[in-house]
Amino acid sequence: MVDLALKMLLDEKGRFLATVLGVGFAVALVLIQVGLFFGLLENASITIEKLDADLWVMARNTANVDFGNPFPETYVQRVRSIPGVARADNLIVWYAVVALPTGAKESVIYYALEDFGRWAFPWNVIEGRAADLRRGRFVMLDESAQRRFGPFAVGDSREFQGLSLKIIGKTRDARSFTTNPMAFLDYQLAQRLSAEELSDQTTFIIVKLEPWADVRTVRAEIERRLPYNDVHTRAEWTSISRRYWIESTGLGLTIFLTVSLGALVGVVIVAQTLYASTTEHLAEFGTIKALGGRDIDVCGLIAEQAMFAAALGFALGLVLTFGLDPLLVRLDMKMAVTRGMAALVFVATQVLCLSASIVSFRKVRSLDPAIVFRG
């Protein structure tokens, strides 16, 4: 069969290129924005997802894993004695001010445990051993800290809250949503660093259940024993932490608006070029009708053009998106574009481009085939 749709499209290379570029730009805009958004959100909950804890206990109304509030560390004993609890430990998540060799000061968010090994935390140690943190005034820093701290090496020292700590290891991919570098310390050292707020205090209790335990039962018991604390499962706590950033910063709305604008740009460009093309080719469409083509045959031709432009535009958008990735990595930004997301954007691109054809469909349906006899 002769593919008139494609031949008409490719016969007008300039217009076709403009359409594909427009769609590609819109797709890239959407993918990059959404990718950066999800990349940021990953940081918002990465420690929750990487820590092998089934339940998190925290002060009432704690909004987010980065903003823990202190409560008595002895509460962990009440949790440990609950049937079904395999282990429970205090976890401090807090902030410290670090003095740099340049004289500048930077903030760091730190995670402090008594036994990192029991929790396989941090999850990606590239230098040193987390078990050594309890042996002295030691700290592990994520390598991304170099961006704000400047270069550092294992063996260097930095002042945390006025106390000199030796860097004994480096991690990778440990970042917070706030972009503060992440550090790992021994639990008692952390309490010492912020003695005023954290003496005999913790900010979280992390709980691992026995394989046979029922999470709802254990949770209910913890809530009964600690009526002034909140208890969340890992999934809930991940969702709460992410939602905090989406809602409180307006990030969700911003992304929604950007995605909508990107989609609108794509639709308008496709609608405009398709309509212009349809108007210019009215005589041909009239001829198709005169030869015995139905409305649906002509609309199908236009739809095929829209979908072809959508597919090529999507491919271009994908290339632009991933072409930008090296630059984003250099800027220490993470873009999380999954296959599922790409597939969704592909389908949405097809749907939107087809929608853009509706104006052309209406034009064609009202076309009088007798137009072929007018000069």
Add this chain to the structure above:
Amino acid sequence: MTVLEARDVTKTYREGPHEVQVLRGVSLSLSRGEVVALEGPSGSGKTTLLCILGCLLGAGGGRLTIEGREVDVRRPGRLWSIRRRSIGFVFQQYNLFPSLTAMENVVYALNIRGWRGARARREAERVLDAVGLSQRRNFRPRDLSGGQKQRVAVARALAGAAPMILADEPTGNLDSDSGAQVLELFRSLARQENRALLIVTHDPAVRSIADRVVAIRDGSVIPLES
């Protein structure tokens, strides 16, 4: 064998508050192998009649029968299947698809008629050969002369098994030599392929190939000569 029978066909146009009756009870028949020329001054209703006979336009009244089947002239939206099956068109402006080659133009028309693959290609080659354009089948319309374009249009109209071909001023955009060639082609192919051919024209040269000449005056058809 009669391919088309039109009886008392009427057509009225509304122009603002006025009604203009363009066709007043037109009757016409076409038979296979016959060439009929339809003449008339501008505005006489030739194109309107052609559109109605070609099932491109609905009529106000009358009867139209094509290949023995009665056509509902008041519902033009459903007439695509008759055009697809029974009617080939040749237009004054050629109306070829510029992005397709001569071969593809003919094959596309066959595709619309339900012909596919090798069968469509063979038929396209046959009709292009019949009009003397087999050497130019891979040329696009922009690379063909006016006469060659019209011959491609004739080939497209002949392709398939449509028993009737309606031509609107087929020589209108051609010089006299090309026009004469196209007319001769029409006559020989109509006879050879046993198709009915109706040519709407101002060109007096058409009379030389026509079996019958009719004129349309004041909305009615008058036979002139045969």
